[in-house]
Structure formats: structure tokens, C-alpha cells
Amino acid sequence: MRMEIFRNLSSIGTRCSSAVALGFFDGLHIGHIELISSMITYAQEHRLSADIFTFSDHPKNAMSGTLAIPRLMTEAEKLDRLAALGVDRVFDFDFAHGFHTMSPDFFAHMMIKESFSAEAVFCGFNFRFGADAAGDPKTLRELGRLYGYKTFVIKPVHLDGMLVSSSVIRRSINSGDAVTAGFMLGKDYSMTGVVEEGRRLGHTLGFPTANITPDPQLTLPALGVYVTEVYAKGSRYRSVSNVGVNPTVASGNAIRLETHLLGEDIELYGETITVFLKKMLRAEQRFDNEEALKLQISSDVEAAKNYYREHTD
Numbered sequence: 001m002r003m004e005i006f007r008n009l010s011s012i013g014t015r016c017s018s019a020v021a022l023g024f025f026d027g028l029h030i031g032h033i034e035l036i037s038s039m040i041t042y043a044q045e046h047r048l049s050a051d052i053f054t055f056s057d058h059p060k061n062a063m064s065g066t067l068a069i070p071r072l073m074t075e076a077e078k079l080d081r082l083a084a085l086g087v088d089r090v091f092d093f094d095f096a097h098g099f100h101t102m103s104p105d106f107f108a109h110m111m112i113k114e115s116f117s118a119e120a121v122f123c124g125f126n127f128r129f130g131a132d133a134a135g136d137p138k139t140l141r142e143l144g145r146l147y148g149y150k151t152f153v154i155k156p157v158h159l160d161g162m163l164v165s166s167s168v169i170r171r172s173i174n175s176g177d178a179v180t181a182g183f184m185l186g187k188d189y190s191m192t193g194v195v196e197e198g199r200r201l202g203h204t205l206g207f208p209t210a211n212i213t214p215d216p217q218l219t220l221p222a223l224g225v226y227v228t229e230v231y232a233k234g235s236r237y238r239s240v241s242n243v244g245v246n247p248t249v250a251s252g253n254a255i256r257l258e259t260h261l262l263g264e265d266i267e268l269y270g271e272t273i274t275v276f277l278k279k280m281l282r283a284e285q286r287f288d289n290e291e292a293l294k295l296q297i298s299s300d301v302e303a304a305k306n307y308y309r310e311h312t313d
Helices: 032-043 061-064 075-085 102-116 135-147 166-174 176-184 203-207 290-310
Strands: 005-007 018-022 050-055 089-093 118-124 149-153 190-194 211-212 226-232 236-245 256-260 272-283
Touching: 018 032, 018 061, 032 050, 032 149, 050 166, 089 149, 102 118, 102 135, 102 166, 118 135, 135 166, 135 290, 166 176, 190 211, 211 272, 226 290, 236 272, 236 290, 256 272, 272 290
Parallel strands: 005 089, 018 050, 018 118, 050 089, 118 149
Antiparallel strands: 190 272, 211 256, 226 236, 226 272, 236 256
């Protein structure tokens, strides 16, 4: 059955008894997956619809009108991933449409019980809801006893002693720690875009690149060179990428992701590609001339090849 997506209450139509996971779920990291998987298992065991209640943008962004909290994945990517997990319905609402003034009691009664027909709700240990974030898991459980739904609170998930959370993942990406981000996400952090026509300087230097502009809504990695993998034209390719402004040969501060495929010469202009960050090799730097840049790129390519030699199954 295809996953249904509802953008507002009036679009829901026929109600059906459900188990609902509550949260923004940015990045769908391993903690989110544990929560959602628990909900889906419960729904299947009790013959309920497996549902998600989330928001189309982070509440802080919706209320400020600014990009206060960059995303870890686009809205479309999140919905695609939820469908792949086996979710039946997603209530994907705009936080600015009244949710910031809604009392916890009203949310539990009119949304969870009446609108979603929930028999069980699942949330994280740090879930907050209602006006001024006044509601917490304890509140949700107390209101559940009143309105007739069960409440399941998922305990925090730790990885090597660190709490797994979207904010920790953002900080890891911002600092260039693609390895930690990847472990917590359960997959390599990625950016998708359409390959743009450039000045073909990479061809001149002997290292042609496929260049994309990162989605401005996404968390930006630390500027520098990374071992990467590219998904393009239905296949995956080993690669090395630079995230930055290319200060040696370019002017301005427009950030681009420039990717060189290792041992491949494939025309990708106009293609939509996804670049997965595996490990940061070095910070971006300015070189005295193009020859010095070429030597460093050659070194970066070898470092990327060595990484893959060491990480080949």
C-alpha cells in the first residue's frame, strides 16, 4: 500500500485506528529509526495504521521565518525514507498554523485522539509539545490515560558514549566529522543536486569534476576535501570532493561541492547526483598557483584511493 500524506486536518477524510510516532525526525538517525520501528511493529501486531505526525519545517524555523536550524535531509528525502520504512500515513503539517498556541490538553484530545484516532503514541525521551513546549512525555502519558491511548517513550540511544541526536549530528557535520555523523545517521551524510556547467578548470588540471550547489536548507559541512561516493545514473562511484569556494582560482563566496570520480570519466552535466561524505581529508586552503593546487589534488586523489583500499570488504 502506498504511503498517504496529509498536509492539514481537513484532508484526512476517513479516520482509522492508529499507532502514531510523534516528532520532527530530522535526518531519521538511528534513534529515530528505533522509535519508528517500535511503532510499526506495534501497529502490525495490533492491526493499526502505522502513522507519523511531523512538521514540514523545524518549529524554530517556522516561527522565526529564518533558517535557524539547518536540515539534515530535505522534506522529500524524509518522506521517501518514511515510505521505505513501511509507514502507512504521514500527517505533515505546518507548525506555524496554530500549533505554537495549542495547549497540551487540546493537542492530546483533539489531535491525537480525535483527528488521528490513535490507540498508541510513541515519542522520544525529550519530546515536547504544546504552547511554550509545556508538554513532555510525562504529560503525554497522563493525558493518554484521560483520553484513551497508550504512551510509549523510547529511551535515549548512545553511540560510543555520545547521545545520538540531530543537534549532535549537525555539529559533527559542521566540524567535518563525517564519520561520527554517518554512524549516528546509519548512513553517510549526503547532498543532492544537478551537475552544473563550470569553467572546466578540473579538466585543465587533469582532474575533471562534477559540480553541484548544496541545498541552502541543508546543514553545511566544514569546508574542505572529503573522501566521497557518488550515486549517478543508477550506479555508485568512488570519488573525492571539495566543499568550498575554491579560493585559489575563484572569486566570491559561493559554496559548491566539486567531485572527481576515481578512475572514471563519465559525462554528468545536467544529471542529478547524490554525494555521500565518508571522511574529511583536509581543510580547504588557498595555494600560490595552479601548479601547487594540481599537486595537492593529486595527493588528495591518492589519499582517497588509499581510504578505499583500506575499507574494501
